[in-house]
Amino acid sequence: MIAFRYTKTDGAEYLSHLDLLRHIDRTLKRAQIKVKTSEGYNPHPRIFMNNPLGLGVKSVAEYCAADCDCTGDFAEAFNASSPSGIKCLAYREVAENPNFAYTIKSCGYCAEGIAAFDPEEILSRKSIVLTDTRGRQTDIRERIYALEFKDGKLFFTAGCGEKNLRPDFFCAFLEKTFGGRTHSVLKLCAFGENTF
Amino acid sequence: MIKFLGYYIICIMKVNLEAIKDLLLGVEKPSRYTGGEFGVPEMQESAFDFCMCFPDLYEVGMSNLGIKIVAESIRKRGFCADFCFAPYKDFGRGLKERGAPLYSLALKKPLKEFDMLGFSLQFELCYTNVLYMLDLAGIPLLRSERKDGSYPLIAVGGPCAVNPEPLADFVDVVFIGDGESIDADVAEIYVKHGGATEEFYKEISALDGVYCPALTRPVYEGGRIKEFEGVAKIKKALVKNLDGAVFPEEFAVPNCESVHDRAVIEVMRGCYRGCRFCQAGFIYRPVRRRSVETLTAQACALIKNTGYDEVSLNSLSTGDYPRLRELLKSLKQGLPDGVKLALPSLRADSFDGDFAQDSRRVSLTFAPEAGSQRLRDVINKDITLEEILRAAESAFDAGYSAVKLYFMLGLPTETDEDLEEINRICAYIKGAYRKKPRAKQLRISVSCSTFIPKPFTPFQWESQASEQEIERKQNVLKQTLRVKGVNLSWSDNFTARLEAVLARGDRRLCKVIMNAYENGCIFDSWDKELNKNGWIKAFADTGTDMREYTRERNEDEILAWDFIDVGVTKKFLLSERKKAYCGSVTGSCLSGCKGCGLQPDCEAANGGGK
Numbered sequence: 001m002i003a004f005r006y007t008k009t010d011g012a013e014y015l016s017h018l019d020l021l022r023h024i025d026r027t028l029k030r031a032q033i034k035v036k037t038s039e040g041y042n043p044h045p046r047i048f049m050n051n052p053l054g055l056g057v058k059s060v061a062e063y064c065a066a067d068c069d070c071t072g073d074f075a076e077a078f079n080a081s082s083p084s085g086i087k088c089l090a091y092r093e094v095a096e097n098p099n100f101a102y103t104i105k106s107c108g109y110c111a112e113g114i115a116a117f118d119p120e121e122i123l124s125r126k127s128i129v130l131t132d133t134r135g136r137q138t139d140i141r142e143r144i145y146a147l148e149f150k151d152g153k154l155f156f157t158a159g160c161g162e163k164n165l166r167p168d169f170f171c172a173f174l175e176k177t178f179g180g181r182t183h184s185v186l187k188l189c190a191f192g193e194n195t196f
Numbered sequence: 197m198i199k200f201l202g203y204y205i206i207c208i209m210k211v212n213l214e215a216i217k218d219l220l221l222g223v224e225k226p227s228r229y230t231g232g233e234f235g236v237p238e239m240q241e242s243a244f245d246f247c248m249c250f251p252d253l254y255e256v257g258m259s260n261l262g263i264k265i266v267a268e269s270i271r272k273r274g275f276c277a278d279f280c281f282a283p284y285k286d287f288g289r290g291l292k293e294r295g296a297p298l299y300s301l302a303l304k305k306p307l308k309e310f311d312m313l314g315f316s317l318q319f320e321l322c323y324t325n326v327l328y329m330l331d332l333a334g335i336p337l338l339r340s341e342r343k344d345g346s347y348p349l350i351a352v353g354g355p356c357a358v359n360p361e362p363l364a365d366f367v368d369v370v371f372i373g374d375g376e377s378i379d380a381d382v383a384e385i386y387v388k389h390g391g392a393t394e395e396f397y398k399e400i401s402a403l404d405g406v407y408c409p410a411l412t413r414p415v416y417e418g419g420r421i422k423e424f425e426g427v428a429k430i431k432k433a434l435v436k437n438l439d440g441a442v443f444p445e446e447f448a449v450p451n452c453e454s455v456h457d458r459a460v461i462e463v464m465r466g467c468y469r470g471c472r473f474c475q476a477g478f479i480y481r482p483v484r485r486r487s488v489e490t491l492t493a494q495a496c497a498l499i500k501n502t503g504y505d506e507v508s509l510n511s512l513s514t515g516d517y518p519r520l521r522e523l524l525k526s527l528k529q530g531l532p533d534g535v536k537l538a539l540p541s542l543r544a545d546s547f548d549g550d551f552a553q554d555s556r557r558v559s560l561t562f563a564p565e566a567g568s569q570r571l572r573d574v575i576n577k578d579i580t581l582e583e584i585l586r587a588a589e590s591a592f593d594a595g596y597s598a599v600k601l602y603f604m605l606g607l608p609t610e611t612d613e614d615l616e617e618i619n620r621i622c623a624y625i626k627g628a629y630r631k632k633p634r635a636k637q638l639r640i641s642v643s644c645s646t647f648i649p650k651p652f653t654p655f656q657w658e659s660q661a662s663e664q665e666i667e668r669k670q671n672v673l674k675q676t677l678r679v680k681g682v683n684l685s686w687s688d689n690f691t692a693r694l695e696a697v698l699a700r701g702d703r704r705l706c707k708v709i710m711n712a713y714e715n716g717c718i719f720d721s722w723d724k725e726l727n728k729n730g731w732i733k734a735f736a737d738t739g740t741d742m743r744e745y746t747r748e749r750n751e752d753e754i755l756a757w758d759f760i761d762v763g764v765t766k767k768f769l770l771s772e773r774k775k776a777y778c779g780s781v782t783g784s785c786l787s788g789c790k791g792c793g794l795q796p797d798c799e800a801a802n803g804g805g806k
Contacts (some may be wrong), residue, residue: 011213011232011451014220019227019452023234026449026503030234056221081503083449137603183217 012085114181199293231301373432482798515546608746654772
């Protein structure tokens with residue numbers, strides 16, 4: 001099995017999760033990397049992705065595992081057949097499914113355009129309750145792990161998976177609170193026992 | 197210097213996706229509008245920049261093979277061919293609000309900056325969408341308002357172009373017939389003359405397959421066409437050999453799932469059958485086929501280059517391809533394991549359980565079109581109940597458990613008895629299913645569309661039944677369809693009527709279409725988007741009676757599309773009409789030439805084709 005880190009940039013940030021999966025499947029087919037299929041009534045390729053990224057958020061830290069054997073340079077083969085925004089950055093051979101959707105617990109992001117503010121102002125709050133698109137109220141404070149300004153850009157680490165905080169929602173909240181206009185959110189890294 | 201300056205202006209005129217990011221994030225499926233698909237060739241501005249426009253959504257247009265062929269033919273001559281699809285209302289509205297122009301997908305270049313826009317007219321209900329796209333591009337809709345030469349040439353092509361008159365006031369060039377070479381020929385002539393000069397129009401209008409509405413004018417007398425001023429017959433463009441014809445080896449793989457998300461090969465063009473209601477069956481004559489070798493090579497290249505896992509074998513009637521078994525065998529050998537084959541247009545009499553063996557589809561579609569044998573003979577469907585049942589049984593044995601049946605309502609000579617026969621077909625199919633014990637319950641859906649008389653068919657003179665009459669027929673059907681578990685559906689009456697008016701329309705309809713667009717009519721084929729009142733108002737405000745267009749035509753009347761020559765003679769169409777009224781079947785071209793007028797170019801007429 002091959003685990004790999006890849007990008008979602010150059011227009012690919014507008015792809016839905018399901019379309020992204022389809023693109024990875026087709027990229028592997030075009031690269032003639034044979035992926036094993038599940039053994040059920042409806043066999044599907046054994047490709048395992050990390051949790052979906054919000055539409056419009058760019059990333060250089062998407063993770064995926066594909067149950068395949070690849071003798072040559074996987075990245076080279078993948079990139080020769082992938083759409084321009086989906087490029088493999090690193091890969092490794094793994095013995096079993098790293099289950100990125102479960103093992104990735106937090107991610108680091110970089111946002112541009114939000115007006116400068118003192119991160120302490122957020123970090124010192126006990127609770128920040130936001131209403132999500134489905135109308136559910138969630139306290140997001142405990143899902144913010146780090147927050148800092150560097151060269152006018154906001155870097156933050158937020159929860160992923162069970163304690164997920166959508167970076168675009170968080171940025172919209174900061175915009176509303178401190179002003180400015182987010183024009184780019186980039187996922188820089190993911191933290192979990194199997195990432196690289 | 198001027199060129200340099202022109203290039204500079206174009207460069208800064210590109211639409212920047214980052215600048216419309218908030219719009220993209222606010223609409224449904226933004227990846228429709230971002231371009232960057234895998235498989236799109238590197239594109240650069242060239243001596244002639246063409247944008248292939250499709251007046252429907254990205255997902256629909258990306259499944260269309262014709263526009264890929266036209267774009268490929270233009271690229272082959274060293275020109276640029278980009279794409280643009282009709283944006284859904286949310287994105288269209290957003291562009292307007294921001295004052296941003298509609299742009300092409302690969303170059304992100306405003307449509308206004310191209311040399312030619314080519315719209316593909318797949319069916320009549322897309323006409324207002326052509327205006328919608330021009331409007332979003334900031335291009336005046338009427339040709340008369342684009343005279344200063346600063347706008348691209350507006351061209352149309354595709355099946356509806358055989359009667360281009362309802363769009364005559366909006367377009368500069370109409371391409372009639374096969375698009376493999378004619379569009380690119382016109383591009384070269386444009387470059388030669390340095391633009392759309394008088395000489396350019398003179399030269400292109402001499403070509404087969406090119407019609408320039410500006411050079412002609414229909415003259416009316418007493419509400420009927422008396423003559424066409426300034427035009428002789430315009431012959432359609434015809435590609436005689438499909439094996440040598442342009443075909444893309446690579447498809448752009450859509451960003452989001454398209455309606456038919458798969459590789460497509462075109463097995464044949466044209467149909468041997470000549471069902472009398474079917475426009476495609478006449479305008480695409482004669483039948484031309486690709487060889488097993490060519491098709492296998494094309495399918496293998498497409499699968500390799502796209503990563504699709506399905507190849508569709510397209511034609512009007514794939515079962516009539518004489519070497520179908522050989523083709524399927526060759527494809528199975530050549531394609532990687534696991535690639536499925538789809539045979540979307542099989543007639544019941546050519547369906548064979550074998551074709552379905554290794555795909556796990558559950559639903560099969562038959563199109564008997566009419567309930568009774570008498571009416572099927574009238575329309576020259578040339579299929580019997582026994583054949584339908586044999587096909588259904590062989591499908592059931594192969595594991596199918598659902599049948600979709602297509603019928604038409606309002607066919608010429610149709611009586612209530614003919615409609616009642618639909619019940620009988622359903623009952624027999626159910627009986628065939630019950631002959632053996634089967635695991636699943638059978639599902640039958642009956643879908644009834646309204647008959648629409650189309651140009652260049654033997655029924656081009658027929659009237660369309662009134663809405664009241666169609667409603668009555670639908671009620672008869674509802675009452676007589678007594679087989680349990682049959683799901684009955686039909687097409688919207690007003691939509692069918694509108695399609696009928698536009699299909700046999702003339703130049704006077706331009707103002708109705710314009711009016712309807714101004715009333716907000718777009719995406720007319722969508723049930724939920726159809727703005728019926730907008731259309732009714734447009735007809736009323738322009739003093740146009742829909743009945744004038746749905747009425748029966750006299751056989752000696754000059755029809756709005758008579759100046760176009762698709763190769764099938766009027767004499768043949770008239771004889772077919774007579775035979776229809778006698779219930780006499782003409783049968784397939786393969787059983788002997790019927791003399792439709794295309795014999796010199798027809799393989800089957802000259803002993804080939806078997």
